[in-house]
Amino acid sequence: MLAQRPCEINDNDGNPSSSHQALKGTARWAASLENLLEDPEGVKRFREFLKKEFSEENVLFWLACEEFKKTQDKKQMQEKAKEIYMTFLSSKASSQVNVEGQSRLNETILETPHPLMFQKLQDQIFNLMKYDSYSRFLKSDIYLKQKKSEEQDENSSEAQSAAKRASRIYNT
Template sequence: TQSTLCFADIHDSDGSSSSSHQNPKSTAKWAASLENLLEDPEGVKRFREFLKKEFSEENVLFWLACEDFKKTQDKKQMQEKAKEIYMTFLSSKASSQVNVEGQSRLNEKILEEPHPLMFQKLQDQIFNLMKYDSYSRFLKSDLFLKHKRTEEEEEEPPDTQTAAKRASRTYNT
């Protein structure tokens, strides 16, 4: 589904100048809320780059893993994914341990009865941690600001180029 999503976005923002007002630039969407940022594959990519520099990439990876886990229907798959999430992010020996409340009380017992929302509380904690901590720093980071500048430059091409682009669009539809 990711590719169709991206394609739809490209298609939408490719319309006439009137529709571009309704489609805020991706950086504007990212700056509006962490939810928007995490819904955009490109946003996630940039945010991960930023968190990697801050040595806290595991937070967004955990959040994404939980999102994926919630969509899992198959019981066996759910068990496997739950174990993977636990071993990767929550266990005391986890390689990419996230810092959540009640961590010391967490043990493999939770894996015996997996259900879609079993990680919800922890996911919410990590979401809030990102929202009130790294997300605000991300919006001030060079990584974000560079992307924003690039977007703004792309928006103001020379008139001739715009006309040519418009013409090619008209014939290609």
């Protein structure tokens, strides 16, 4: 059986173009909350927005859970689980998130940590952000300014590319 190679399409400057490259920056962020959370700049802008809405703890909790899932060492896992619990879930938490069943949570869950122990709570926070904060973020000044700045940069680089192509044509 022969392996098929993907067809490579080049843009006007001869650079490979792909559907993954088609959406960049704010366009990717607008496509889905998942895309936004995969982009460090997107996370930074979203945090900035959530801070103004007094709900930055939601994305911080989500990020902490993502990091926690990658933890392999049992001792480290226990320490991180306790840190997440004390920071976001305990009744005395400094950045408490609002999740269902929180009143039933107690420190006994920290005795046997496992990578998905916070998954249900993380999913609740993700859905809260997705159906509440995210749509407002896409209409916010923070997002719109970033988008406008990106578009201006793009237009500027397109003009430079056109000038380069023109100079190649006329300098031959």
